[in-house]
Amino acid sequence: MKNYILDKNFLKPFLRKVMKKERLIAPIEFNKDIIFDFIDEIDEITTNFTNSIISPKRFFFPQSDTILEYEKTSHVKVQPIVSYERRVIFGIRSCDVYGLLNLDKFYSLGYEDIYYLQRRENVTLINLVCSDPCENGFCIYAKSGPKAEVGFDLQFTDLGDKYFVEVGSVKGEELIKIAELFFSKIIEKDEERRFEVVLKSKSCFSHLYVDLQDAALKLKNNLVSENLWQELADRCQRCGGCNYVCPTCTCFDVVDKDIEGQRGRRVRLWDSCVLGGFTRLAGGYNPRSRIEDRVKRKFYHKLSYEIEKFQATSCVGCGRCTTVCLGNIDTASVVRRIVLGE
Ligand code: SF4
Numbered sequence: 001m002k003n004y005i006l007d008k009n010f011l012k013p014f015l016r017k018v019m020k021k022e023r024l025i026a027p028i029e030f031n032k033d034i035i036f037d038f039i040d041e042i043d044e045i046t047t048n049f050t051n052s053i054i055s056p057k058r059f060f061f062p063q064s065d066t067i068l069e070y071e072k073t074s075h076v077k078v079q080p081i082v083s084y085e086r087r088v089i090f091g092i093r094s095c096d097v098y099g100l101l102n103l104d105k106f107y108s109l110g111y112e113d114i115y116y117l118q119r120r121e122n123v124t125l126i127n128l129v130c131s132d133p134c135e136n137g138f139c140i141y142a143k144s145g146p147k148a149e150v151g152f153d154l155q156f157t158d159l160g161d162k163y164f165v166e167v168g169s170v171k172g173e174e175l176i177k178i179a180e181l182f183f184s185k186i187i188e189k190d191e192e193r194r195f196e197v198v199l200k201s202k203s204c205f206s207h208l209y210v211d212l213q214d215a216a217l218k219l220k221n222n223l224v225s226e227n228l229w230q231e232l233a234d235r236c237q238r239c240g241g242c243n244y245v246c247p248t249c250t251c252f253d254v255v256d257k258d259i260e261g262q263r264g265r266r267v268r269l270w271d272s273c274v275l276g277g278f279t280r281l282a283g284g285y286n287p288r289s290r291i292e293d294r295v296k297r298k299f300y301h302k303l304s305y306e307i308e309k310f311q312a313t314s315c316v317g318c319g320r321c322t323t324v325c326l327g328n329i330d331t332a333s334v335v336r337r338i339v340l341g342e
C-alpha cells in the first residue's frame with residue numbers, strides 16, 4: 001500500500017469531498033468534552049483533542065438499536081432492520097481501531113451478527129495517530145497505540161503543517177481517489193519526521209506502566225486475593241459507566257417495544273455486567289447477585305477469559321474507565337494491584 005502527504009490546508013476540502021459521497025462522522029466539542037458525531041458543517045470538526053469521552057463503537061453497536069419489526073396476522077411477519085449506510089469515520093484513535101478489531105472477533109465468532117458486521121463493512125476508518133498520549137491512556141502497554149499497525153483504512157500522522165498518510169486497505173485507497181489532487185508523494189524526510197513524532201509520543205507513556213500480561217497470568221493461576229474483589233465491590237456505585245465507555249464491551253439486552261396488538265419492534269440495548277439484573281434469570285434466580293462476584297467476573301472476563309478465547313485481553317488501554325469510574329475501580333489501577341499481589 002502507498003503513503004502520501006496531505007497539506008493541512010487541504011484537510012477540510014478533502015473531508016468536504018468525502019461528505020458529498022458518504023456520511024461523515026468526526027470528533028466535535030460538546031459541553032467541553034469530545035465526542036464523535038455525524039457532521040453537517042465541516043467547521044464543527046476538531047483535531048485538537050487527545051481522545052473522546054466515549055468510544056465510537058456506538059456507530060457499529062448503537063446504545064439502542066431496533067433490530068427487527070414484527071407483525072402477526074395469519075402468519076408471523078419479521079422484518080430485520082439492517083443499516084447499509086456508507087460512512088467514513090475521521091479522527092478515530094488507534095486504541096479504538098483495535099477496539100473494533102476486538103468487536104469484530106466477538107460478533108463473528110460462531111454466529112455472524114449481521115447488524116454489527118454490515119455496519120462495519122460500510123465504514124471507512126481514518127485513524128489519527130496520537131502525537132501526545134491522553135491523560136489516562138496506556139495503549140502502548142496494550143499494544144494498541146499510539147500508532148496502529150493494522151485495522152485502519154487510512155492513518156494520518158500529524159507532521160505540523162501536513163499529515164503523513166498511510167493507506168491500510170483498498171477502502172482507504174478508494175477514499176484517496178475521491179480527491180487525488182490534494183495528496184502528494186512523500187519524500188525521505190517525511191518518513192524520518194513521522195518516525196520522530198511516533199517515537200516522541202511513545203516516550204511519554206512511561207509513568208502509566210500497566211502490565212496486562214502479568215495480571216492475566218495471576219488471574220489464571222488464581223493468585224488474586226478475594227479481599228481485593230470485596231474492597232472494589234464496596235466502592236462500586238453500580239453505574240455501569242465503565243462498560244458503556246469501553247470500546248470493547250459487547251454485552252446487550254434484547255427487549256420488545258411499542259407493542260400494539262399483534263405488532264412491535266425488537267430492540268437491542270447496551271447492558272453492563274456490573275449491574276444487578278445482568279445475570280438475573282426468568283423466575284428471579286440470580287447466580288451473581290453479589291456485587292463482588294460481578295466485579296470479579298468483569299476483570300476475569302476482560303483480562304483472562306478473553307485470552308483463552310481470542311488470544312488477547314479485551315482491554316486496549318484507552319483509559320476511559322479511569323476517567324469515568326467514581327470509585328477508582330478502573331482497569332489500570334486494578335491491574336496494578338493484581339500485579340502487586342494486594
Ligand atoms: S464505573 Fe466504577 S463505579 Fe461505575 S459500575 Fe463501573 S466499576 Fe462500578
Ligand code: SF4
Nearest residue numbers: 246315316318319321
Ligand atoms: S477496560 Fe478501560 S482502559 Fe481497557 S479498553 Fe475498556 S475502558 Fe479502555
